[in-house]
Amino acid sequence: MADRSGFWTTPPEALAGEGIVVRLLPPVPQIMVSGDLDGFAAAHGLPPPLGLLAATAGPRYALRLARNRMLAVGIGLDPAAGGWVDGAALTPMTGALAVIGITGENAMALVARATAIDPRRPSASAALMFAGATAALCRHDGGLRLHLDRGLVPWLMSWCAATDLFRAPGN
């Protein structure tokens, strides 16, 4: 069989510009939880789910995605253990959602190019359209974390690389 791998460019897993670094993080354990969010959070010692651009730290946190849905981060789930459990529908998302770390003093400049949200206005849901793709965004350990469909990571990296934040001067 012909080797067609050369037909496609391989996007980088990290990009660095002036005052900004965008990096695909190693797989982060995640579970999509729908239903009894308070019950799940209490059973797993999770803090209340965060809204858009809310600040968190450490490996365990939760992001509110919708009225009755959140993303529990830092907790893994065996696919066989998913489904309806104690009033909540659990779906393992570690493989489905990539986590991209955005750090540096110009991190919010990338957000300004990717969305038209007002970063000073709190919102109950961390979900947003980021560069045209549905994702969830929060502040984490002084930087930003973007939870995005893993299949869209090459697209996002290409999009980031095309912004002036990563372009070499004169290009």
Add this chain to the structure above:
Amino acid sequence: MQIFSCPFCGPRPEYEFHFGGDLGNHRPEGFDAVPDQKWADYLYFRNNPKGMAREVWMHLTCGEMFSMTRDTVTMEAAPGEALAEGQP
């Protein structure tokens, strides 16, 4: 950029929303017994008022379906109202 207001998330940019049709345009019940004109009204005819319109919208990122009153002349949009019973 127009700002719409999701009943759950609050104000968000317009590109996060999708139009869902006239509020109150319910699917006719009765299948074969429904006359052609009624199906046509449901599927193809819109109110298209000049002025205040009551519409269904969806916030794509959180999946919330809600009703919104929008002025089709001035484009002024009131905050969305949740369709689910008992929701603020």
